Amino acid sequence: xxxxxxxxxxxxxxxxxxxxxxxxxxxxxxxxxxxxxxxxxxxxxxxxxxxxxxxxxxxxxxxxxxxxxxxxxxxxxxxxxxxxxxxxxxxxxxxxxxxxxxxxxxxxxxxxxxxxxxxxxxxxxxxxxxxxxxxxxxxxxxxxxxxxxxxxxxxxxxxxxxxxxxxxxxxxxxxxxxxxxxxxxxxxxxxxxxxxxxxxxxxxxxxxxxxxxxxxxxxxxxxxxxxxxxxxxxxxxxxxxxxxxxxxxxxxxxxxxxxxxxxxxxxxxxxxxxxxxxxxxxxxxxxxxxxxxxxxxxxxxxxxxxxxxxxxxxxxxxxxxxxxxxxxxxxxxxxxxxxxxxxx
Ligand code: HEC
Ligand code: HEC
Ligand code: HEC
Ligand code: HEC
Ligand code: HEC
Ligand code: HEC
Numbered sequence: 518x519x520x521x522x523x524x525x526x527x528x529x530x531x532x533x534x535x536x537x538x539x540x541x542x543x544x545x546x547x548x549x550x551x552x553x554x555x556x557x558x559x560x561x562x563x564x565x566x567x568x569x570x571x572x573x574x575x576x577x578x579x580x581x582x583x584x585x586x587x588x589x590x591x592x593x594x595x596x597x598x599x600x601x602x603x604x605x606x607x608x609x610x611x612x613x614x615x616x617x618x619x620x621x622x623x624x625x626x627x628x629x630x631x632x633x634x635x636x637x638x639x640x641x642x643x644x645x646x647x648x649x650x651x652x653x654x655x656x657x658x659x660x661x662x663x664x665x666x667x668x669x670x671x672x673x674x675x676x677x678x679x680x681x682x683x684x685x686x687x688x689x690x691x692x693x694x695x696x697x698x699x700x701x702x703x704x705x706x707x708x709x710x711x712x713x714x715x716x717x718x719x720x721x722x723x724x725x726x727x728x729x730x731x732x733x734x735x736x737x738x739x740x741x742x743x744x745x746x747x748x749x750x751x752x753x754x755x756x757x758x759x760x761x762x763x764x765x766x767x768x769x770x771x772x773x774x775x776x777x778x779x780x781x782x783x784x785x786x787x788x789x790x791x792x793x794x795x796x797x798x799x800x801x802x803x804x805x806x807x808x809x810x811x812x813x814x815x816x817x818x819x820x821x822x823x824x825x826x827x828x829x830x831x832x833x834x835x836x837x838x839x840x841x842x843x844x845x846x847x848x849x850x851x852x853x854x855x856x857x858x859x860x861x
Contacts, residue, residue, distance in 0.1 A: 563711040581778040591702025597656040684734035747846040757826035
């Protein structure tokens with residue numbers, strides 16, 4: 518998959534960035550030219566230790582991070598107070614064969630992603646095993662998908678693949694063998710990298726400052742193409758950022774407007790309390806943030822990130838059909854411009 522390839526190449530670049538500066542410092546007994554010690558030279562061997570190990574020295578950070586949208590992106594099933602009925606059977610659709618059946622109760626539930634997707638392991642592989650939704654103030658369990666898979670005339674609970682972990686539950690994505698030490702959702706190490714060497718040496722160079730992490734996940738995910746129309750999905754939001762003149766090519770650019778940990782009075786990771794104030798830092802009061810950063814008018818769950826092209830692609834430039842749910846990009850000129858960006 519394109520998305521995975523992109524992620525892999527980003528990971529490779531990060532590994533290279535971590536490893537290359539230490540290459541050529543091989544002589545064991547001498548300090549490296551810029552004063553780095555042996556421990557730092559071995560940073561590539563650092564492993565994940567879990568956020569608990571960080572709190573003792575970095576007080577206050579736990580509270581900051583657990584309150585923001587990363588900290589709340591993946592929650593325990595217990596926090597939804599739903600019971601799993603032992604009668605519930607779930608099916609896995611198997612290519613060229615009989616569907617596999619499991620009891621939902623046997624799934625090792627890892628948690629709930631984005632207040633909706635219940636993630637669990639069956640046969641040591643992660644699946645979206647069910648969903649939750651809010652009904653009259655009460656959380657209810659629902660199927661991840663349905664299909665009459667055993668042809669008995671009733672809809673059965675179908676499980677779906679889970680390829681979302683790299684970005685939505687980075688702890689799980691580290692694989693079952695590392696789960697013993699890492700929390701399933703976001704941790705300090707999701708952005709700062711594995712910390713085993715830093716926690717013992719306290720060395721600044723043994724931990725990433727996190728500034729390059731944002732675009733690992735907030736990528737320019739590609740829209741679906743249906744004939745001459747591009748359909749912008751929920752991962753489309755910040756893609757237009759890559760066309761904006763605010764983007765100087767560094768992931769660090771996000772931090773001109775966003776915070777890394779703390780939230781503002783509205784619960785958002787913004788450096789000030791409103792978009793308007795943020796723009797005002799550099800543009801004065803004339804800039805109208807709401808006009809420039811449009812919201813998808815037909816997105817019921819507010820999945821779309823406000824447009825980050827900063828004027829490059831006003832809503833009108835899309836020629837969207839407001840009657841339908843996703844944003845369609847029907848304007849041929851806009852499609853041509855965007856396709857150019859997509860093939861870079
Ligand atoms: C034993 C105490 C200790 C523990 C445990 C610890 N740190 Fe640190 N950390 C420090 C100190 C001291 C510094 C400042 C180093 C300096 O400025 O030279 C620091 C600096 C940092 C920085 C700034 C790096 C930079 O480039 O500016 C980050 C990020 C960080 N720590 C993250 C973590 C994370 C994540 C964990 C858990 C995996 C962790 N720390 C655990 C003591 C600790
Ligand atoms: C490359 C990283 C990446 C992958 C892989 C990924 N997502 Fe996302 N997802 C994000 C980011 C970043 C956001 C935050 C909003 C945005 O940028 O649009 C997000 C937001 C979402 C939202 C909206 C959340 C909300 O509360 O409004 C949903 C729903 C979602 N993703 C579902 C999925 C599903 C399902 C999968 C797997 C099939 C998946 N994502 C895979 C990065 C990713
Ligand atoms: C979403 C990514 C992300 C997560 C998750 C994250 N950080 Fe950070 N952190 C950053 C970035 C980016 C910076 C640099 C911010 C700056 O310089 O403006 C930073 C800076 C720091 C610093 C040095 C500056 C300061 O604020 O003291 C420490 C220490 C730190 N983080 C610790 C932690 C700890 C501990 C956790 C877990 C509770 C954590 N971080 C989780 C991205 C993250
Ligand atoms: C490991 C992947 C990952 C990294 C790294 C990451 N994010 Fe996110 N971010 C997400 C996901 C996934 C969501 C959506 C969470 C949800 O709503 O379920 C999100 C949500 C957000 C939101 C808020 C959406 C809202 O509605 O409140 C902001 C702002 C944001 N990220 C900024 C950043 C910044 C800035 C950085 C770098 C310091 C960063 N992210 C690093 C995956 C990531
Ligand atoms: C020029 C300022 C600016 C820059 C740079 C910027 N953003 Fe934003 N971003 C905003 C503003 C303003 C909002 C809207 C917050 C609101 O209205 O509550 C926002 C919203 C978001 C949201 C969703 C929250 C929502 O409610 O829609 C995400 C996710 C996000 N930004 C991620 C990023 C990432 C990742 C980067 C870097 C690649 C980035 N942003 C760069 C200003 C910026
Ligand atoms: C950290 C300073 C800074 C902040 C904060 C900032 N801008 Fe900008 N903005 C710039 C600079 C610098 C340029 C000129 C970029 C160039 O041409 O190289 C610019 C250009 C623009 C442009 C012209 C179009 C373009 O892409 O060149 C628009 C529109 C714009 N900003 C909107 C916003 C909005 C809306 C906000 C608030 C969400 C915002 N800016 C926040 C620095 C900032």
